Amino acid sequence: MAPTRTPWGVWEPATPAEVARKFGTLPVPWWLAGGYAIEFALGHPVRDHADIDVLVLRRDHLAVQDALAGWQWWAADPPGALRPWRLGERLPVGVHDLWCRPDTDRPWRVQVMVDESSGDDWVSSRNPDVRRPIAGIGDTSGDGIPFLCPEIQLFYKAKGHRPKDDVDFAAVLPILTIEQREWLAYAITRTYGPHPWLRQLAGRRAPKH
Template sequence: MRTDFDYWQTYPLETIISLFDTLDIQWGIGGGVALDLYYGFKTRNHEDIDIIIFVKDAAEVIHLLQDFSLFKAENGILTPYTYEDKMDDSFSIWVSEEEDSPFVFEILLISTREDFWIYKRNSDIRGSTDELFLLNESNIPYIKPEIQLLYKMDGSHIRDKDIIDFEKFVPLLGADEKIWLKKQLTVQGNTYMEHKLLK
């Protein structure tokens, strides 16, 4: 088990792209870095970097990372990932080059059903798998901003930086994206952030 949650030396985007582009799967950058890709430049410092994949593609990604050290992050605990672990969207995978070296990126898993991605906390929230990611002008895939903002408002404890991101990026969304996000926040039960969209 590791407890050094802040021990990060994230890979450059170029390194991640060269690694994941060897796979014939859908994937994209997530988190605050994804919002920066949407915005067009870096808006704040990012301690880590998220890679989003579908659960159905996890085995292929794990094979790609067989020379790395992988850790299962669940309920605030980091334990070594084992191949016996069932893959689902209840945990993420932190990746480092060695057992005690800095973490270089995190893998977030999204479940699918047929051609739809499923929001992990409410299966009524879903969308086409072909419409989860966008490409920036450099062809870097990243999760759509309205979907990323929904995930940032997830859970019982919302971090200050996620609220800052929400308030910064919501005004930049198009009308359709705001309507979608407002609807899903209502389904999610987050009325506080839903009301902020009305400003």
């Protein structure tokens, strides 16, 4: 895939394996997110990716500086703008997005999403009523790479509802369990209200082959 150009520079995303090598030694939980989380749940590729997302909890977000030591880290603060994230700086609530690259003249490689928690629960930054035990928000690929559960990733994708989000939703919908569908429908309704995906979520789960 050709590099993606943005107002803040070019993206050439790292591979999941590269991300795992960087984050795999951290003593805190992290999960591959975005479109790759959907593909890891399915076990096969779905589409091209313009970036790669990693989810960490706010309580652990300084560990990103250890995982990507020597890199440049920029925070979306305020959202829609980027500014340098200083070494050791605890980002305020409301800052959820980090762009990271090896150096000024190098492309962006990793995007980090910072989310909330309370005790043993993950808490969505979109709606504090949407929460799950941290131990149950992810799974692990055959290569040992942790990834975000598809229903949680789709919950985040539901807000933007871009064409690529519809592609991911359609690809993973047949493998969602009844419980996953019900949770996703609840989270979408509670947070966004009426949504085009809700009718499909109410349908019967496709049989396994």
